[in-house]
Amino acid sequence: MDARAEADRPRSGVLSVDSTVPGGVPRGFDGFRRGWERRFGDGFRLPVLSPGTIGDWRVRGRFTRVRDVAVTDVHCVSATHSADRPGGDEDQVRMYVVRNGAWRLGGPRGRGERTVPAGQFLLRHVGRQYAFEAAPHTSAQFLVLPSAGLLPVLGNRSVAGPADSAEMRLLTAHANMVHATVADLGPAGLHAAHSTLIELAKAVALRQFDDVEPQLAPALTRAAKDLADSHLADPALSPAMLARQLNVSIRTLQRAFATTGESVTAHIRHRRLEEARLALTAPRGRLSISELAAHWQFADSSHFIRAFKKRYGLTPAAYARSTPL
Structure with missing residues (x-):
């Protein structure tokens, strides 16, 4: 394989850590940093953390890379702070989805600070590293996305809202599927996983998605199954209820399930x-x-x-x- 073909080869990587148990991360934060740089360092800069965070680093996390997209699920048992002046230019779109606790994000020249509380998300373009902090026992999911595909849709806006909106349900379901399957995907699967992450992030920015796009069927099916699982004992659970919650037609939902060989009702x-x-x-x-x-x-x-x-x-x-x- 020549150098150009190797450079163009789809890249993926998975890293799981748990520094909340003895021996969960050999050599502590330094061991984690080496693992990160080996799998993600050529495209995703590790945030600059404060000495106190590194010294009391109690974190469970799962990190997945699909080409120029990264998906992170993290639970911070201890408080997490960036360095006072993290610095460094970047050009990425980031999504922050907070499930428990709160994540505070800095802004340029001390302005534009935002706090993302539990149950909310924030999508915005990042031009450089800014300070951040998370309260103890904060759980969140982060997506790092290429700016080229999203800036024409996002522009200079920050988009925020509830993490259980229809568009966010689809994006979260797909991100979780990527976590679970990326290690087994071939080049075509990686391309599809990557493209769908980008398209669903665009849907979040636009607050709507193309519900007849067949590439989104797996994410729609997964989101519907997750939603159904949380309402199994509810007498109102039905294909119509799921379609309404996911902001699609019943026909669209049934068409997505048809790819699995099982109807929604079944x-x-x-x-x-x-x-x-x-x-x-x-x-x-x-x-x-x-x-x-x-x-x-x-x-x-x-x-x-x-x-x-x-x-x-x-x-x-x-x-x-x-x-x-």
Whole structure:
């Protein structure tokens, strides 16, 4: 392979750390820095941290690179601060999605400071490194994105809003899929993962996405499944409810699920049956068959029993007897 082909080869990398347990990161922060520079250093500069942060560095994190995009999930047990004057020119678009705690971001010449609280996101262009700090026990996801594809859409704006908006649900679902699968993706898969991250970030900036773009179907399906999982016991859960929450038509949602070989309704039923099966094997406090049927929104015990037997080959009662307490 010649030098140009090697330079153009899609690059990816994964780094997981846990300095909250003894031996989680050999040689502490220095060991983490070496791992970072080996996998990400040629495209993503490690933030300059304060001496106090490095000295009491208690962090769990997962870092994934897909070409010129990086996705980071981090939980800071200890307080995290940048150096007073981090400095350094950059040209990136960054997204901050805070799940717990708060992340404070500096601005140019001490102006434009922003605090991203739990449940919110911020998307903005970064021209240089600025100071930041996170309160203890802050959990967040960060995306570092190339400015070339996003600045024409974002411009000089900062876009902020709730982390559970329809566009953010899709972006978060896709970022989580990238975390889980990037190590096994070939060049075509890396290209698709990268392109979809960019397109979904554009959707966040525009507050709308192209719901007929087939490349977004996996992200839409994953977001719908995540949303369904959080409402499995809700009698209002339906394809219409999921489509409404994700700001797409029912037809678009069904078309996305068709690529998985399972309908939206079938997925909901299968997940409810799976949760009922797990409840039948609980070591204590097992519910009755009628209670399980009602809790997981089956019309009655007969419907539940028939669906369970079709799925698992045994009636719920027989399945419970076959599982030791």
